[in-house]
Amino acid sequence: MNQNDTELLHCFLANEVSAKAFDQLMERLRHEPELVQTLLALATNEELISEWASRPHMPIVELDLVETRNTGQAQRSPREPESTWRRTAVFLSSSAALVMIGLLIFWWLSLPATIAKVRHTSNVVGLDQSFDWQTVRQGETLSFETGIIELTTVNQVSLVLEGPIHCQFHSRNDIELDEGRLFADVPETGRGLTIITPDGEVIDWGTKFGVEVLPEQKTEVHVFQGRVTAELKNGDDAQKADLTAGRAVLLSKQEEQIKDVKLSNRFARESAVFLEEFTYRGNDLAGHAGWFDSGLSPQRIRSDPHKSIQYPGLVLSSKGMLVVKDGNQASWSPVGRRWHNRYFSMLIYPDDDFVKRLGDQTATLISFGSLDSAERSNVRLVVQKPNKFAKQTAEFGIEVNGQQAFYENPLFKGFHPCLVVMRLGEDEVDLWINPPSDSLGSRAPPPPSVTLPYSAETKWHALWINDIDNPGSTWYWIDSLRGGDNWANVTPRSQLEN
Incomplete structure (x- = not known):
């Protein structure tokens, strides 16, 4: 020892x-x-x-x-x-x-062996509530209606599962795909990975490939790099095809043949980039694309499909944004979704009277923390008045485990769009407010506006919009909420600016 x-x-x-x-x-x-x-x-x-x-x-x-x-x-x-x-x-x-x-x-x-670890998820709907969103164990079945789950297996294979899908993990090397689409990036340590489908088997020899089981119970195999063996099984008979990069085939047990098809790029190769444009019509946000209501009050945040917020240099938003408001002098119930990304960005547009109604307290716009409640968040994006006499402008800041730091440039003001970017790192949280337009889409971020230390022991599992303790009658709008693994993911530069 x-x-x-x-x-x-x-x-x-x-x-x-x-x-x-x-x-x-x-x-x-x-x-x-x-x-x-x-x-x-x-x-x-x-x-x-x-x-x-x-x-x-x-x-x-x-x-x-x-x-x-x-x-x-x-x-x-x-x-x-x-x-x-x-x-x-x-x-x-x-x-x-x-x-x-x-x-x-x-x-x-005695628990089944761990097969894979969840790296990212995006817009997953219909997954069994017993799934822990962290690991996949031997014998476990994943079935969901829409969205993407990205996994890394214990032998370093990257898997991207795209709904609707139904698959079972028999072992680290054997996955049964009954329905849906799967992309695999297999290093040398994962050679021999086998995808079992109703039509046969796909055996990898160190490559990047995609497998899709179509609704009519036919299997397509697309090879993007390296080599795989596709085997059609029909009773005691079997046909094999060795496929190299650039080739795709259809396996059909019904037609008893393997035939070439056109290589397709429809396979999602990562789920790291998340974009929410709030284009839902006539309904509350809760219930759409993984968003859920906290249940803390009867009012709910709604989307407006007819408007959007734009920011110079950033990729244009579609017509749609989130309206966070209250006409009854009471706080609106927060909405949340599961969150795994390190980088976060959004466009925010406050009402002209937001600062006046803010008073002397601090308001929470976005928070990261527990799945149970927005109140149990340990990382927050907050705003406050720079002084008690301010009526038009407020300062952005971050709060980490109760400690606050503010960007002493009051950019939060009525009817002015702001681009907010956050990074939740291993040992610190960074905040950028209106970063320079020439930094958008870059590989490396500019220096942050505010930074606070962060303890890796503190975990977050959800992103929340709004807070139950915010002042009543405060209106603001949110658009183009993004998540990703790097700066470029969440600050895509408009092609018109290049």
Whole structure:
């Protein structure tokens, strides 16, 4: 045992290890008794056990543990002599605790192996609510109506699943696709990946390819790089075709043939870039493309399909924007969606009287945090008056775990569009307000307007628009909300500006 192993076990107990590290640790626990004993010692803690018991699919148990210290021994007051029955009770309680921990670890080790880790999602609708949005395990089925999920398998294969789709992960090398479209980028470590379809099998030999099972139960295979083998199975008979880059075929069990088709670029190769233009007509935002209502008040945020916000140099928005307003002197209910991207941008356009109604308090426009409620957000985009006499302008800022920092250039003013960009990094949060037009679409961002330190231990799983504590009768509009992995993803430059 060394310090690195101890840190690894702490991360494991906190559910913060990668899919690859998880599998490696499981293998070591099966063969290293000393490692298991250390894990037991670290886990002899009521809070950890309670946290384990709260995880999805964990059997609910009630434990009555004696208070312990690092030594794992029961503590007693020096004023009370320890009787025989008390020593016996402590021994039995400690033994019961260790047995329970052992059972929990046995349950944990018996879980199906992790097959892949979720990298990104975009507009996913119809996915089973039991899915944890973090990992895919052996034997698990993914089925959803629309949207994209991007995965990385334990052998470093990148998979992009596009709905409507229904597929099952039998192992790290065998995926059964019954319906839908799948794109795979397979490095040398993933050679041999096999996609099983109703018409046959597609075996990869280190390449980039796409497979689609069509509604009429035919399978198309498109090879963009490298080589795959497409095998049509019909009873005991089988036909094979070795496909190289630039070739595409149709496998048809009904027609009992493999035939060439035109190579298609319809396969989504990443889900990292997200764009919401709020073009929904006549309905609340909640219920569309993964947006959900917090349920904190009866009013809901609506989209306006007839207007849009434009910003010089940025790609033009379609006709549609989000209207965040209230005519009844009460806050509108926040709306949220799952969020995994590092970069975020949006266009915002405040009402002329927003600052007047702001008063002395700070208003939250966007926040990142818990899926449960906007109130449990630890990263916020906020605005405040620069001084108590201001009536027309306000300052943008960020709040991270209660700490605030503001950009001392009051650009938030009525009927003036602002481009806001945020980056949620590993150790800091950056904010840009109206970045220079020549930086749009660049590979590297300009210096940020505001930066605050950020703890990687603090996780966010959702993006929220608006906040229940915002002042009443404040109106503002939002358009072109983007998410991505880099600056260029969220600040696309208009071709007219190039």
